[in-house]
Amino acid sequence: MAGGRTRRRVAALCALFALLVLVPAAQATIATTPQVTWQTNGRVNTILQIGGITYVGGKFTQVSDHAGHTATVQNLAAFNASGNYTGWTANANGTVKALATDGSGAVIAGGSFTQINGSGRPHVAKILANGTLVAKATFAAEADGDVQALTASGNTLYMGGQFQNVDGHASPWLGAVGLTNGAFDSAWIPFVDGRVDGLEAVGSNIVAGGFFLNAGSAAGGHPSIAAFSNTTGALQSGYTGHSPNSAVVSMTEGGDGSVYVGHFNNRFERFTPTGGTSWQVGFDGNVQAVTVSDGEVIAGGHFQNICDPGTNCTNPIVRNHIAGFDPSTGALDTSWAPSVNSDLGVFALADTSAGLAVGGDFTRIGGLDQAHLAFLQTGSSVPVDSTPPNVSPLPDAILRKATTINSGKVPALVRWAATDASGICSYALQSTLNGGSPTGIALPSAMSTTHAVNLASSANVHVYEAQATDCVGNASAFKPGPSVRLTAFQDVNAGITYTAAWARGNAPLAFGGSIHSTSKKGASATFKFTGRQVAYVATRAANRGIAHVYLDGKLVANVDLHSATAMHRRIVFAHAWATDGAHTIKIVCAGTAGHATVDVDAFVTIR
Numbered sequence: 001m002a003g004g005r006t007r008r009r010v011a012a013l014c015a016l017f018a019l020l021v022l023v024p025a026a027q028a029t030i031a032t033t034p035q036v037t038w039q040t041n042g043r044v045n046t047i048l049q050i051g052g053i054t055y056v057g058g059k060f061t062q063v064s065d066h067a068g069h070t071a072t073v074q075n076l077a078a079f080n081a082s083g084n085y086t087g088w089t090a091n092a093n094g095t096v097k098a099l100a101t102d103g104s105g106a107v108i109a110g111g112s113f114t115q116i117n118g119s120g121r122p123h124v125a126k127i128l129a130n131g132t133l134v135a136k137a138t139f140a141a142e143a144d145g146d147v148q149a150l151t152a153s154g155n156t157l158y159m160g161g162q163f164q165n166v167d168g169h170a171s172p173w174l175g176a177v178g179l180t181n182g183a184f185d186s187a188w189i190p191f192v193d194g195r196v197d198g199l200e201a202v203g204s205n206i207v208a209g210g211f212f213l214n215a216g217s218a219a220g221g222h223p224s225i226a227a228f229s230n231t232t233g234a235l236q237s238g239y240t241g242h243s244p245n246s247a248v249v250s251m252t253e254g255g256d257g258s259v260y261v262g263h264f265n266n267r268f269e270r271f272t273p274t275g276g277t278s279w280q281v282g283f284d285g286n287v288q289a290v291t292v293s294d295g296e297v298i299a300g301g302h303f304q305n306i307c308d309p310g311t312n313c314t315n316p317i318v319r320n321h322i323a324g325f326d327p328s329t330g331a332l333d334t335s336w337a338p339s340v341n342s343d344l345g346v347f348a349l350a351d352t353s354a355g356l357a358v359g360g361d362f363t364r365i366g367g368l369d370q371a372h373l374a375f376l377q378t379g380s381s382v383p384v385d386s387t388p389p390n391v392s393p394l395p396d397a398i399l400r401k402a403t404t405i406n407s408g409k410v411p412a413l414v415r416w417a418a419t420d421a422s423g424i425c426s427y428a429l430q431s432t433l434n435g436g437s438p439t440g441i442a443l444p445s446a447m448s449t450t451h452a453v454n455l456a457s458s459a460n461v462h463v464y465e466a467q468a469t470d471c472v473g474n475a476s477a478f479k480p481g482p483s484v485r486l487t488a489f490q491d492v493n494a495g496i497t498y499t500a501a502w503a504r505g506n507a508p509l510a511f512g513g514s515i516h517s518t519s520k521k522g523a524s525a526t527f528k529f530t531g532r533q534v535a536y537v538a539t540r541a542a543n544r545g546i547a548h549v550y551l552d553g554k555l556v557a558n559v560d561l562h563s564a565t566a567m568h569r570r571i572v573f574a575h576a577w578a579t580d581g582a583h584t585i586k587i588v589c590a591g592t593a594g595h596a597t598v599d600v601d602a603f604v605t606i607r
Contacts, residue, residue, distance in 0.1 A: 029382045030294050030324070030356050032338040032421045032472075033366035034374035037083025037354070038065045044359025044373050047350035048099035048107070052081045053088075053129070054352045055107050056359060056373060057096025076109060076127075081353040083375045090127040091117050100150035100157065102179050105129045108157060110147025123147045124159065126182070141182030142167060143175070148210075149251075153201035153230050155179050156188070160196025160208055174208060174233075190233035191216055192226070198251030200259055202273065206230050207239065207259050209248025224248045225261060227275055238275015250301075252290045254327055260297050262287025266307070268299045270330065279330035282307040284316065291349035293356045294378045296324040296333055300346025300358065306332065318425040318447065318471055321345030322358065335384065337471030338366040338376060339423030351378075367421040388474040389420035394481035395429065395464035397453055398576060399535040399604060405511055405569040409454035410486055410535075410604055417449050418468035418476065425471040430478060432463045438478070457488035457604070482532070489527065489603045491516045496600065497526045509568040510601045511537055517599035519545075521591025525600045528584045531607035535574040536587060538601050540567040545592025549573050552584055562595055569601060580607050 042060030049055075055078050063077050063085045064070040074091035094113030101107060107127045109116070116125045116133050122142040126134040145163030152158070157179045159166065166175030167184035173192045176185035194212030201207075205227040208215070215226035216235030224246050227236040239259075250262035257273025268287045270278040285303030292298070305316035306323060317332065321340035324333035340346055341364040348359035354375040363371045395416035403411040418424050426446035430438040441451060455462070462485075465478040489495060490512035492504065501520035507513065515538075516525065536549060536559070544561035559572050577583070589598045 029378060029380055030296070030298075030336060031366070031377040031382045032336065032385050033368055033376075034338075034358075034370040035083055035355065035377055036066055037370070037375050038063050038079060038085045038373070039370055040064075040077065040372040042372060043347060043361050045095065045097050045111075045347050046099045047348045047352070047357045047359050048101065049350055049352040049357075050101050050105055050107065050129070052353050053086065054079045054083075054350070054354060054357055054375075055088075055099055056348070056357075057092075057099050057109055057111065058347075058359065058372070059095045060372065075111070075113065079354065079373075083354045088129075088131050089117070090125075090131055090133065092125075097146065097148050097161075098150040100152050102126065102152065102157075106134065108150060108152075110143075110150050110159060110161065112146045123161070123163065124150075124182075139180075139182040140167060141177040148195065148197045149199040149208075151199040151201050151206065152179055153206065156185060156230070157182075158188075158199050158201070158206050158230075160199045160210065162195050173210070173212065174228075176233075187231065188228075188233045190228040190235075191218075191220070193218060197247075197249045198261070200251050200253040201230065202227070202253055202257055202259060204230050205236050207251070207253075207271075207275075209251050209261055211247040211264070224263075225271075236275075239271060240275075249286060250288050250290045252292060252297075254292050254297065258327065260290045260292070260299075260327075262290050262299060262301060266303065268325075270297070270327070278328075281325065281330055281332075282313075284313045285345075288345075288347050289349040289360075291351055291356075292327065293349075293351040295327070296336075297327045298322065298324050298349050298356065300340070300349050300360065302344050316446075318423060320423045320471075321360070321362070335472050337422040337425075339421070339471070340365045367419055385420075385422045385470070385472050386474060387421070388476040389418040389424055389468035389470050391416065391418045391466050391468050391476050391479040393417055394479055395466040396481045397455065397462065397464065397484045397486075397606065399533050399571065399574040399606060401535075401571055401574040403571050404567065405537065405571065406454075408511075409456055410488065411571070412453050412455055412484075412486075412606075414451040414453055414464050415449060416464075416466040416481070418466070420468070420470040420474070422474070423471040424468050426469045428467040428469075428478070430465050430467075432465070432480075434461055438465060455484070455486040457486055459485070461485045485607055487531075487605050487607075488512075488537075489529075489605070490514070491600045491602060493527075493603075495527055495529070496603070498600075499524050502600075507539075507568075507601075510539070511569045512602060515539065515599045515601050517597055518589050519591070519596040519598075521589055521596070524586050524588045526584060526586045527603050528582070529603070529605050530580060530582050531605035532578070532580045533574065533576045533606040534583065534585050535571045535604040536585065536600075537604060538570060538572045538599050540570050540572065541597075542566070543595045543597050545596045545598060546590035547572075547598040548588040548590055550584075550586040550588065551575060558590070561598055562592070571604070 078088035143163035149160035196210035198209035215222035247264035283303035307313035
């Protein structure tokens with residue numbers, strides 16, 4: 001029976017993913033490039049809008065604008081509707097992880113801090129809109145561990161995190177205090193057995209999500225998410241059907257009682273107002289932040305791609321840390337794809353008067369420099385991205401050091417890239433030979449930016465052309481790189497000048513069947529050529545030593561040819577210039593003690 005249920009569940013999830021891919025969401029009017037606003041010098045973990053002010057908390061020590069103005073702050077800051085720093089100062093001595101409000105304009109902060117503006121406030125504090133810290137006698141709340149989540153309902157503030165006590169009372173992982181005075185609410189007694197990272201008030205319930213395995217009791221089930229009465233803490237129905245390892249790390253209420261949940265194990269889903277599962281989306285990284293903005297639900301996190309739920313991302317859709325979905329169906333908004341950099345990406349999202357606020361580890365978003373905090377304009381005046389990607393650098397075949405020439409073919413790597421405000425979702429590559437018709441080249445993945453080739457020395461001219469398509473469907477033309485003509489000059493070539501002490505010898509395993517070698521310190525081999533790339537081909541072996549390599553009279557490398565295992569026809573040095581030109585390469589024997597021999601098998605150029 002369990003296997004049957006699992007198969008039915010997987011089938012249902014695949015059907016939902018098919019819907020996600022094939023049925024685009026209604027297009028949002030959210031910009032893909034950020035406004036020019038102030039930013040922070042470290043991670044933003046949480047964002048809260050109160051009136052026209054956006055409050056942010058995280059781990060940072062400074063805010064700055066793009067004109068070079070800075071202000072010293074500690075982990076808390078406030079910005080106006082234009083995204084400018086307000087001067088509000090409430091310095092926390094530790095990371096701020098959660099923000100809430102009491103309804104009067106005051107900010108309630110939770111985190112790992114123990115002081116605000118130098119006054120003791122263990123892990124939770126209330127600060128007025130003018131920056132004044134509310135006195136401990138007025139707001140007495142505290143915890144003995146990190147507060148990870150906050151939500152207010154009625155006259156109560158609910159707290160979740162890694163603490164065991166609230167206001168000195170045993171209240172592991174979850175607790176409640178008076179919203180006005182911070183006094184412990186002894187009537188609210190929920191049970192979970194692990195850390196809480198998300199809290200939302202939904203009707204008469206408080207929905208909690210985190211790393212717990214059981215809720216209601218030690219054997220109560222409800223791993224990772226559960227609903228509790230907002231008065232007693234009694235476990236409520238709904239919010240079931242999760243694997244024990246599916247920890248919840250982000251959560252938001254959608255305004256209609258729906259709850260959108262981001263998971264530590266790469267999932268994102270919607271619960272109906274009664275706690276039933278509505279839809280689910282898979283990712284290849286954690287979903288650390290969720291919000292609703294401009295009629296869409298926005299997910300942000302560590303992910304790069306949207307994936308098939310329950311698989312290892314066999315059909316990825318690139319979204320680079322942020323994506324928008326239809327709230328009712330989970331369908332992807334295919335027209336919106338601001339690209340966020342960094343490995344960890346987005347940690348915070350909020351709908352604000354300055355637009356969709358995005359916080360995290362990033363330093364670029366939408367192709368522009370904006371560090372850790374960005375505001376994406378919302379509304380009907382937002383332009384739609386219709387600009388194709390910029391392909392740069394253009395595709396070129398680069399000679400590859402530490403490779404071996406086999407069957408007369410020289411290994412090279414074609415490289416290219418592109419940039420776009422909406423991110424790059426796919427590439428295509430083709431080539432022409434001697435000006436003929438283009439031939440498509442199969443790539444191992446849609447996001448490949450390299451292709452290995454093996455080129456023969458000949459008069460043939462190759463040109464590689466790359467095309468990039470952004471994440472909202474704009475495709476560039478095929479952009480050609482420079483022409484590629486590879487020529488190999490064997491050791492006996494008349495263009496190579498050897499000083500005395502070099503000897504030519506037969507070498508059946510060499511590129512051309514012979515090599516020139518020397519053991520005399522200072523002996524040199526000089527080759528003049530025209531091109532934009534050059535490679536030095538030699539033998540690596542136990543009796544080989546160091547060869548000095550000079551380009552245009554300047555020492556650029558000391559190549560160690562010593563190897564316990566003999567390696568023939570090795571490209572031991574390669575260099576590229578931006579354009580063709582006349583150049584000189586010189587190889588000089590260093591005279592390494594005990595194994596001084598160096599040789600010249602060939603030089604290879606591309607022009």
